[in-house]
Amino acid sequence: MTITEKILAAHTGKEQVQPGEFIEARVDLALGNDITAPLAIAALRERGITRVFDPERVVLVPDHYAPNKDLLSAEQCKLVREFATEYEIKHYFEVGRMGVEHALIPEQGLVLPGNLVIGADSHTCTYGAMGAFSTGVGSTDLAAAMISGKLWFRVPESVKFICYGKLRPWVGGKDIILYIIGQIGVDGAHYQAMEFCGEAISDLSMDSRFSICNMAIEAGAKSGIIEPDDKTVEYVKARARKPYKLYHSDPDAQYAKVYEFDLRNLEPQVACPNLPENVKPAAQLADVQIDQAVIGSCTNGRMEDLRTAAKILAGHKVHPRVRLIIIPATQEIYRQAIREGLIEIFLDAQAAVSTPTCGPCLGGHMGLLAEGERAIATTNRNFRGRMGHLKSEVYLSNPAVAAATAILGRIASPEEIIDTPWVDGY
Amino acid sequence: MIIKGKTHKYGDNVNTDEIIPAQYLNTIDPNVLGRHCMAGIDGAFAGKVKPGDILVAGWNFGCGSSREHAPVSIKGTGVAAVIAASFARIFYRNSINIGLPILECPQAAAIVTGDVLEIDLSGGLIRNITQNTTYQAGAFPPFLQQVC
Numbered sequence: 001m002t003i004t005e006k007i008l009a010a011h012t013g014k015e016q017v018q019p020g021e022f023i024e025a026r027v028d029l030a031l032g033n034d035i036t037a038p039l040a041i042a043a044l045r046e047r048g049i050t051r052v053f054d055p056e057r058v059v060l061v062p063d064h065y066a067p068n069k070d071l072l073s074a075e076q077c078k079l080v081r082e083f084a085t086e087y088e089i090k091h092y093f094e095v096g097r098m099g100v101e102h103a104l105i106p107e108q109g110l111v112l113p114g115n116l117v118i119g120a121d122s123h124t125c126t127y128g129a130m131g132a133f134s135t136g137v138g139s140t141d142l143a144a145a146m147i148s149g150k151l152w153f154r155v156p157e158s159v160k161f162i163c164y165g166k167l168r169p170w171v172g173g174k175d176i177i178l179y180i181i182g183q184i185g186v187d188g189a190h191y192q193a194m195e196f197c198g199e200a201i202s203d204l205s206m207d208s209r210f211s212i213c214n215m216a217i218e219a220g221a222k223s224g225i226i227e228p229d230d231k232t233v234e235y236v237k238a239r240a241r242k243p244y245k246l247y248h249s250d251p252d253a254q255y256a257k258v259y260e261f262d263l264r265n266l267e268p269q270v271a272c273p274n275l276p277e278n279v280k281p282a283a284q285l286a287d288v289q290i291d292q293a294v295i296g297s298c299t300n301g302r303m304e305d306l307r308t309a310a311k312i313l314a315g316h317k318v319h320p321r322v323r324l325i326i327i328p329a330t331q332e333i334y335r336q337a338i339r340e341g342l343i344e345i346f347l348d349a350q351a352a353v354s355t356p357t358c359g360p361c362l363g364g365h366m367g368l369l370a371e372g373e374r375a376i377a378t379t380n381r382n383f384r385g386r387m388g389h390l391k392s393e394v395y396l397s398n399p400a401v402a403a404a405t406a407i408l409g410r411i412a413s414p415e416e417i418i419d420t421p422w423v424d425g426y
Numbered sequence: 427m428i429i430k431g432k433t434h435k436y437g438d439n440v441n442t443d444e445i446i447p448a449q450y451l452n453t454i455d456p457n458v459l460g461r462h463c464m465a466g467i468d469g470a471f472a473g474k475v476k477p478g479d480i481l482v483a484g485w486n487f488g489c490g491s492s493r494e495h496a497p498v499s500i501k502g503t504g505v506a507a508v509i510a511a512s513f514a515r516i517f518y519r520n521s522i523n524i525g526l527p528i529l530e531c532p533q534a535a536a537i538v539t540g541d542v543l544e545i546d547l548s549g550g551l552i553r554n555i556t557q558n559t560t561y562q563a564g565a566f567p568p569f570l571q572q573v574c
Contacts, residue, residue: 385443
């Protein structure tokens with residue numbers, strides 16, 4: 001069995017499961033946010049349900065339109081807050097304590113290797129980076145899981161992505177996942193579990209691994225997963241308050257398809273409007289002028305991302321025509337960035353630094369685009385109108401490219417700011 | 427159950443940001459959401475769609491965000507069914523969960539806006555009255571028929 005099949009079997013009480021099989025599985029954690037939880041809460045209240053299956057296994061994070069962006073959002077956040085109090089939800093994260101959910105929940109040790117997690121947010125697939133099975137669902141499925149602690153699944157086929165080679169400087173998890181989506185398309189892993197492995201993956205930090213699994217949904221996948229290793233255990237051991245289990249794929253595990261990529265020469269990648277599959281090397285897009293750069297989100301708002309951005313921005317100013325908005329993904333990341341002097345670098349570069357929020361990523365608040373404007377963002381989607389006006393455009397990149405682009409006012413490679421010696425096979 | 431209605435046709439990879447842009451996610455009211463349905467791809471849709479009409483699209487309909495507001499907004503307009511060559515996974519589950527009839531049918535590519543269809547939901551047979559043809563949509567697996 002694959003790691004995905006093993007986790008699903010373990011949560012179904014079966015020796016083994018097969019792709020295509022329908023199962024009812026036990027859920028370790030069920031997650032909702034200020035956009036998706038209100039529909040789930042309404043479903044519970046309509047049915048007269050007065051308690052959730054386990055108040056410690058439900059997580060509510062008002063992060064999308066919080067701090068409240070307008071009156072209607074304020075009402076939605078209030079509804080979630082009141083529900084959390086009334087139903088004694090232990091893990092409700094208020095503004096000032098919250099973060100972008102998929103950065104916050106691993107950081108808080110709430111998701112662990114071997115877990116089965118569902119969340120009413122499509123980027124719930126992020127936690128696969130820890131060797132967990134996690135997938136996005138809608139609000140009604142969240143309601144079902146909050147009531148019963150169980151949910152039905154069709155066991156997905158697994159697809160293996162073997163990534164070879166040492167990566168070049170300024171190339172990270174974001175570039176790998178953009179490259180893969182560029183190769184297979186936005187429905188290239190339709191309904192499947194994407195399993196990432198190989199030297200290029202095991203060399204990556206946990207932060208970079210989160211970026212990869214985060215965007216599995218952009219290839220249409222049900223989940224993305226990376227087998228746990230020493231780095232996973234190192235990340236988890238300081239945070240875990242419950243036992244966890246490391247699962248690995250068997251040598252004879254069955255895959256619907258196996259892709260092999262040599263990534264030694266991979267350059268920083270950029271996804272052009274209006275689909276994450278429209279991927280080109282950043283160097284080919286040097287004539288694309290931008291009005292705004294956003295560094296943050298559940299894809300790239302973590303410590304490694306801020307450190308990378310700071311390396312590029314140090315000693316430079318944002319282009320006079322450009323707004324650079326930097327959003328540390330959690331309070332802890334924000335505080336650490338202050339300790340390390342990164343925020344000072346951002347302010348010196350004339351960037352705006354925001355409290356954690358999903359904000360502009362989904363065109364919510366904190367930096368929407370006007371008609372005809374163009375942004376580069378370290379976020380995950382560049383659909384038409386995603387960050388504001390229907391006639392605005394979003395290019396997706398890693399934080400180094402976004403920072404370099406903010407300085408030069410056009411899509412730029414990090415090497416244009418910092419001359420980085422590199423020889424083939426680095 | 428038989429559904430008969432006029433179609434509105436869209437292309438491939440219609441995402442949930444297009445079906446209901448994020449700026450309208452500050453409510454869960456189906457009627458309000460319905461008034462902004464498809465606003466990200468066709469601002470005129472909500473004004474021209476009539477209860478009982480049928481939405482038709484290409485591959486990977488409903489990709490992107492997990493927002494259940496997307497199928498809720500479609501239901502809010504009174505659309506009786508959605509036919510697509512394929513559906514994104516979360517949208518598919520969400521539609522079943524809220525009782526929006528959806529049919530997966532690659533032959534749907536031949537349908538054009540304005541065609542009148544008659545759909546037999548139990549068997550998945552789609553009759554295109556305008557073009558005088560029929561298409562067979564994939565039937566729900568038995569497990570899902572129980573969910574419905």
